[in-house]
Amino acid sequence: MATLEDIGVSAFINILGAFAFLLAFALLRIQPINDRVYFPKWYISGGRTSPRRSGNFVGKFVNLNFWTYLTFLNWMPQAMRMSEAEIIQHAGLDSAVFLRIYLLGVLKIFLPITILALLILIPVNISSGTLFFLKKELVVSDIDKLSISNVRPQSTSVFYPHRDGVSVHDVDLLHALQGIS
Numbered sequence: 001m002a003t004l005e006d007i008g009v010s011a012f013i014n015i016l017g018a019f020a021f022l023l024a025f026a027l028l029r030i031q032p033i034n035d036r037v038y039f040p041k042w043y044i045s046g047g048r049t050s051p052r053r054s055g056n057f058v059g060k061f062v063n064l065n066f067w068t069y070l071t072f073l074n075w076m077p078q079a080m081r082m083s084e085a086e087i088i089q090h091a092g093l094d095s096a097v098f099l100r101i102y103l104l105g106v107l108k109i110f111l112p113i114t115i116l117a118l119l120i121l122i123p124v125n126i127s128s129g130t131l132f133f134l135k136k137e138l139v140v141s142d143i144d145k146l147s148i149s150n151v152r153p154q155s156t157s158v159f160y161p162h163r164d165g166v167s168v169h170d171v172d173l174l175h176a177l178q179g180i181s
Contacts, residue, residue, distance in 0.1 A: 004142040026072045033061045041092060108176035113169050124161045125150045 029038045036043055058064065079087070079099070087096040128151040144150065151158050 002141060002143055004146075007143070027069075029075075030063050030068050030072055031061070032059065032063060041090070104176060104180065108179075109173060112172045116165050116168060120161050121165055122146050124158055128152055128155065128158055 028034050041047075063069070079091075082090065084096050084100070087099060125146055125148060130150050130152045148162060151162075
């Protein structure tokens with residue numbers, strides 16, 4: 001059975017991997033040799049030319065401007081402020097669809113329910129303590145102590161946060177889905 005420590009290690013590895021991929025993307029994006037991969041629309045429209053035609057030999061493959069390495073994540077806030085039409089014009093329809101799914105799914109649906117669960121439901125489940133008083137031959141993990149199975153069936157007042165949490169999530173979901181055009 002998984003323990004809280006196992007889940008913490010798994011979360012740490014996943015977060016570290018996500019940051020490594022973000023860093024690799026951001027650093028590869030600013031290299032001249034990768035321009036055709038990361039800016040294909042600019043080549044088609046004539047806004048950019050191949051770096052192999054100009055500059056010194058090393059500068060054709062590696063970005064030698066040190067300042068761009070310090071500001072390599074500046075594109076993120078700019079991309080989040082762009083309208084959908086600007087994103088389609090600049091990066092294409094696939095990028096606009098990805099950002100729409102990301103904003104709706106992650107930020108408007110899953111983030112609020114995660115905050116609700118972490119701040120309200122998990123403390124309520126831990127405080128009930130039903131699994132501590134069960135028979136010793138029953139094996140429970142640390143994860144079970146965080147779930148609704150740790151709530152006593154007789155304590156109906158403890159079920160109210162779960163019911164209210166579902167209601168809050170439903171209202172939040174309806175509000176998020178209303179904004180889709």
